[in-house]
Amino acid sequence: MKERKRFGGIIVFYAIAILLRFLAVKTSLFDFTDNQFxxxxxxxxxxxxxxxxxAKLFNIPLNLSLKGKYSNVLLPLLVFWILPVILIGTVSYIQQGQFPFVLLFTVLIYGLxxxxxxxxxxxxQLKDLPKLQTVIIIAVLWFIWHLNFEFTTSNMIFLGILFLGTWGIGKVYSNNYSLLAVAGFHSLNNFFRNGLHQTELILIAVLLIIWxxxxxIYGTNSKKINPNQIDS
Incomplete structure (x- = not known):
């Protein structure tokens, strides 16, 4: 019964995700506003x-947390949201004379x-499966959700990026369970709407190194303070 409920929950989750994605990008149903954000x-x-x-239909608990294992929500907010906005916004202002504050936060909320x-x-829901199997399933479903079905070189590269992203973001989530943190990692590519060039790649590298x-460092210090404490 538990497995049937979990499978049913995943089916409903994905059906809704796909449907709303299709309506948003393939139809004009959501064109009721001109606001790009x-x-x-x-x-x-x-x-x-x-x-x-x-979660509501199948009575599946959702243990969602913005802060995750961090002591307070301000810490991941500063590191994974405020920092990239300031860094990328400052570079944009120097190069283009504008600070895309609203756009950057919109991208972060989109990632969230x-x-x-x-x-x-x-x-x-898939955490009981072998890790590689979980990564493959999520990456494939994530790729299909983008509704890019052409077998072009760029799409195959994108699929590869999603595999790496599923693995990497999944490890970040398993490490700290902070939605703010994984939204930051998720948004790295989406921050740059005009493609990835030298400056953009440097910014991504700097943020990845810092994050x-x-x-x-935080994980090491947390274990020293209280190795038995797990805050999810």
Whole structure:
């Protein structure tokens, strides 16, 4: 019964995620606003809605947390949200004379909406499977959700990126259970709407080094303080 409920929950979650994605990017149903930031969020809201509806219908507990194992929500907010906004926004201001504050936070919220579904719900439902199998399932479902079905070189590269992203973001989530943290990692590529060039790649590398270093140092210090404490 438990396995049947879990399988049913995943089916409903994914059906809703796919449906809302299709309506947002393949139809004009959501064209009721000209606000580009709302339009961005509507394209990524499906996984979150699917997770909440599925959890309600099948009585599946959702242990979602913005702060995860961190002592307070301000810490991951500063490291994984405020820092990239300041860093990327400053570089954008120097190069283009504008600070895309609203756009950057919209991208982060978009990432958060997706991560509620992919990590907060789906990864939790598949956590009893072998890790490689979990990564493959999530990566393939994530790829299909983007509705890119052409077998082009760029799409195959994108599929590879999703495999790496599923593995890497999944490890971050398993390490700290912070939705703010995984939303930051998720948003790295989405921050740069005009493609990845030298400056963008340097910014991504800098953020990855800072974030991974922070996770390692915080985890080490937390174990020294209280090795038996797990806050999810």
């Amino acid at each position: 709302i339009q961005i969020l509507l394209r990524g809201i499906g996984p979150a809605i699917g997770a909440f509806v599925s 909406l997706e991560e509620i579904g992919w990590r907060g719900f789906l990864q939790e 991974i270093g922070f996770i390692i």
